[in-house]
Amino acid sequence: MSKFEHPLKKASLKVLEDWAMMLVEEVIEPGPDLFDPNAQFFMSSVNLKGPISGSVAIVAQLKFMQVLASNVLGQNSLEHVSSEDAEDAYREMGNILAGNFLTEAYGTDVSFDLLDPRVDAVSYADFGHFVDRNIVFEFQADDVPVAVSFSIKRE
Amino acid sequence: MAYNVLIVDDSSVVRKVLIKTFGLTNIEVSNFIQAENGQVGLKQLSENWVDIIFLDINMPVMNGLEFIAHLKANKDLRDIPIVVVSTEGSKERQEDLMKYGVKAYLRKPVSPEDLAKTIRNILGEAKHE
Numbered sequence: 001m002s003k004f005e006h007p008l009k010k011a012s013l014k015v016l017e018d019w020a021m022m023l024v025e026e027v028i029e030p031g032p033d034l035f036d037p038n039a040q041f042f043m044s045s046v047n048l049k050g051p052i053s054g055s056v057a058i059v060a061q062l063k064f065m066q067v068l069a070s071n072v073l074g075q076n077s078l079e080h081v082s083s084e085d086a087e088d089a090y091r092e093m094g095n096i097l098a099g100n101f102l103t104e105a106y107g108t109d110v111s112f113d114l115l116d117p118r119v120d121a122v123s124y125a126d127f128g129h130f131v132d133r134n135i136v137f138e139f140q141a142d143d144v145p146v147a148v149s150f151s152i153k154r155e
Numbered sequence: 156m157a158y159n160v161l162i163v164d165d166s167s168v169v170r171k172v173l174i175k176t177f178g179l180t181n182i183e184v185s186n187f188i189q190a191e192n193g194q195v196g197l198k199q200l201s202e203n204w205v206d207i208i209f210l211d212i213n214m215p216v217m218n219g220l221e222f223i224a225h226l227k228a229n230k231d232l233r234d235i236p237i238v239v240v241s242t243e244g245s246k247e248r249q250e251d252l253m254k255y256g257v258k259a260y261l262r263k264p265v266s267p268e269d270l271a272k273t274i275r276n277i278l279g280e281a282k283h284e
Contacts, residue, residue, distance in 0.1 A: 019264035088168040096263045099242030111245040
């Protein structure tokens with residue numbers, strides 16, 4: 001097992017359960033089957049620069065982003081979640097996940113720069129490439145699928 | 156009178172979540188003032204009295220370090236305590252920020268317990284009038 005798998009999984013569960021307040025189950029075999037084939041995929045990503053370079057990314061669909069924003073903002077209904085808040089919460093989740101992952105993987109004695117947090121629309125094919133990256137975990141969070149990934153940049 | 160709190164972060168969700176976290180403590184806040192970057196934060200400080208500042212570092216227009224430098228150069232603002240709220244958690248970064256005069260450093264996600272403890276350590280028990 002890669003030394004990054006356990007930290008990524010632990011950080012993902014912490015962020016989804018503690019920050020996003022979701023009920024989380026791990027999906028044993030990551031893939032597109034649990035996602036809605038007719039809905040857009042969105043990727044929240046953060047680049048890491050330090051002793052190694054890489055990126056942490058999350059892939060999910062709009063429903064996850066709305067549930068995420070609704071939970072962290074304490075709103076009772078998805079109808080009250082604006083698209084701006086959904087995207088903002090999703091971007092911030094990438095940031096928090098990246099920071100917590102690095103702490104799990106390296107402790108507090110190593111510094112990293114977290115760069116370029118962003119949210120991009122991605123295609124179904126892109127999701128396939130995403131799953132083919134080094135490390136991927138997929139979860140059902142409040143019965144909505146979400147996948148997280150860490151990849152090392154090859155120089 | 157309860158505290159006036161300035162929150163400087165480019166994410167409106169982060170600002171809202173921090174306000175929500177305050178609500179889960181017994182720290183009384185009379186006014187939350189928000190700013191999406193350091194420049195707006197300085198403008199808010201020119202118009203509002205603030206007891207404590209919660210500050211993000213990575214922001215467009217004016218980042219957290221630039222904001223701190225402006226604050227420390229202003230004799231009317233330099234003693235306002237600053238708490239950095241960040242996702243990055245290395246000891247080196249925290250120590251660097253303390254050298255800039257930051258009073259405390261909180262990792263995201265911020266728990267109500269850590270928030271309350273930080274406020275009490277810096278400002279003492281909640282004020283009431």
